[in-house]
Amino acid sequence: MANMIMASSKVPISSPSPSPISKPRIPIQISIPKLPTLPKLSKSQILSLSSSLSVIAATSLSWAPPSLAEEIEKAALFDFDLTLPIQMVQFLLLMVALDKLYYSPLGKFMDERDAAIREKLGSVKDTSEEVKQLEQQGIAIMRAARAEISAALTKMKKETQGEVEQKLTEGRKKVEAELQEALNKLEEQKEETIKALDSQIANLSDQIVKKVLPL
Amino acid sequence: MNVLLCSIKTLEGLYDISGVEVGQHFYWQIGSFQVHAQVLITSWVVIAILLGSAIIAVRNPQTIPTDGQNFFEYVLEFIRDVSKTQIGEEYGPWVPFIGTMFLFIFVSNWSGALLPWKIIQLPHGELAAPTNDINTTVALALLTSVAYFYAGLTKKGLGYFGKYIQPTPILLPINILEDFTKPLSLSFRLFGNILADELVVVVLVSLVPSVVPIPVMFLGLFTSGIQALIFATLAAAYIGESMEGHH
Numbered sequence: 001m002a003n004m005i006m007a008s009s010k011v012p013i014s015s016p017s018p019s020p021i022s023k024p025r026i027p028i029q030i031s032i033p034k035l036p037t038l039p040k041l042s043k044s045q046i047l048s049l050s051s052s053l054s055v056i057a058a059t060s061l062s063w064a065p066p067s068l069a070e071e072i073e074k075a076a077l078f079d080f081d082l083t084l085p086i087q088m089v090q091f092l093l094l095m096v097a098l099d100k101l102y103y104s105p106l107g108k109f110m111d112e113r114d115a116a117i118r119e120k121l122g123s124v125k126d127t128s129e130e131v132k133q134l135e136q137q138g139i140a141i142m143r144a145a146r147a148e149i150s151a152a153l154t155k156m157k158k159e160t161q162g163e164v165e166q167k168l169t170e171g172r173k174k175v176e177a178e179l180q181e182a183l184n185k186l187e188e189q190k191e192e193t194i195k196a197l198d199s200q201i202a203n204l205s206d207q208i209v210k211k212v213l214p215l
Numbered sequence: 216m217n218v219l220l221c222s223i224k225t226l227e228g229l230y231d232i233s234g235v236e237v238g239q240h241f242y243w244q245i246g247s248f249q250v251h252a253q254v255l256i257t258s259w260v261v262i263a264i265l266l267g268s269a270i271i272a273v274r275n276p277q278t279i280p281t282d283g284q285n286f287f288e289y290v291l292e293f294i295r296d297v298s299k300t301q302i303g304e305e306y307g308p309w310v311p312f313i314g315t316m317f318l319f320i321f322v323s324n325w326s327g328a329l330l331p332w333k334i335i336q337l338p339h340g341e342l343a344a345p346t347n348d349i350n351t352t353v354a355l356a357l358l359t360s361v362a363y364f365y366a367g368l369t370k371k372g373l374g375y376f377g378k379y380i381q382p383t384p385i386l387l388p389i390n391i392l393e394d395f396t397k398p399l400s401l402s403f404r405l406f407g408n409i410l411a412d413e414l415v416v417v418v419l420v421s422l423v424p425s426v427v428p429i430p431v432m433f434l435g436l437f438t439s440g441i442q443a444l445i446f447a448t449l450a451a452a453y454i455g456e457s458m459e460g461h462h
Contacts, residue, residue: 077410078349079240082248086255087345087354094262094319099311102269106284106291107310109276 240348241340251348253337258345260330261322290318297444301451302458309454312362316355317447320346324409324439328416328432344409346442352406356398359450367457375457397453401446408442 243252272283280288294314298306301313326332327344335342345351367375379390412435419428 080350081250082245083251083254083350084354086250087351088358090258091358095311095315097266098269098315102273103311103314106273110288113278
């Protein structure tokens with residue numbers, strides 16, 4: 001289209017342009033000797049020149065645009081040909097190749113890794129249960145140990161209490177025995193003193209009788 | 216004459232600078248058929264990039280992924296996610312199709328925007344994104360059609376065609392029409408977006424060579440990614456739709 005416009009626009013411009021320039025020159029050169037004859041010749045020459053120039057211009061124009069015109073004529077946006085099936089085959093080959101090189105191996109690798117990580121996570125959960133069991137075991141052991149200790153403590157307390165009581169009873173018995181002895185001794189002394197007093201009382205009564213009776 | 220030559224030269228110059236070579240192809244003759252060589256060349260480069268990077272990144276997978284492997288694992292997770300949300304639980308066998316669709320379109324689109332294709336001169340036409348050509352997008356769209364037909368037929372056998380009269384038999388023509396509009400819309404959406412994006416960038420560069428085209432270029436990158444995602448998602452959605460059971 002553009003070339004067509006170019007070609008159409010330039011031909012009319014080219015034909016007038018040479019004639020005004022070439023016309024004055026030749027008359028000026030040959031104006032002094034013969035005016036009527038030469039101008040005619042020159043006119044015809046000029047005409048022929050101008051026509052030839054225009055022809056040249058037209059030919060040059062017609063020579064330049066055809067290549068462009070051909071190019072533009074061939075502007076085929078929707079030009080279906082063998083490229084289409086070739087692209088299909090290429091795409092399918094690329095699909096197979098990428099599947100072999102990329103999707104399958106990397107996908108498999110990723111899936112396996114996911115599975116491994118999941119397994120590890122699962123095993124970690126299991127160990128947490130184990131840890132719980134161990135903790136419970138530990139708590140049970142602690143309980144048993146505490147029970148043992150408290151039992152031993154109570155046992156020891158009982159033993160020491162028994163010993164203490166025994167010693168206490170022993171001490172009490174001793175004290176009682178000593179008391180009894182001391183009491184017995186006191187009793188004996190009392191009886192002795194009573195006996196002594198009896199005899200003294202008899203003496204005194206005798207003396208009192210003696211003193212009273214002589215009067 | 217001078218004026219003429221000058222004007223022709225300037226016009227040619229402008230033509231060269233703007234370089235909007237829409238729909239011009241570098242043809243190779245194969246037998247009696249023609250192919251668009253520029254599309255094939257760029258698509259080979261894209262395929263080489265994809266395969267090469269995949270080989271390098273996935274060659275020796277580590278349990279704790281390194282940079283490249285990490286990226287590729289992320290991409291694979293993304294593709295799986297897209298497939299799973301669109302297709303459902305039986306997405307496994309379709310991951311290569313959806314993934315290749317996404318990656319091929321994405322790398323193609325971005326190669327058109329990022330790789331300096333213009334450095335390599337072709338005798339005719341120019342190198343651009345492979346998705347810039349209608350052949351590529353129609354090829355991909357037709358493959359999507361084949362894929363969803365295959366998915367439906369393998370899942371449900373001939374009972375798959377029962378979906379054409381599913382709500383009421385009155386919708387039969389519309390249901391049949393859908394099978395034609397799906398690849399048409401898929402291919403033309405991608406083709407139009409990528410072509411328009413490249414044209415906008417080229418025209419803006421020819422008008423204002425500095426700074427101004429940069430945001431449009433970034434917009435183009437964004438659009439390219441979105442288009443790749445849309446194509447892959449829609450392909451997966453069509454496959455999922457043909458596989459799901461009608462109650």
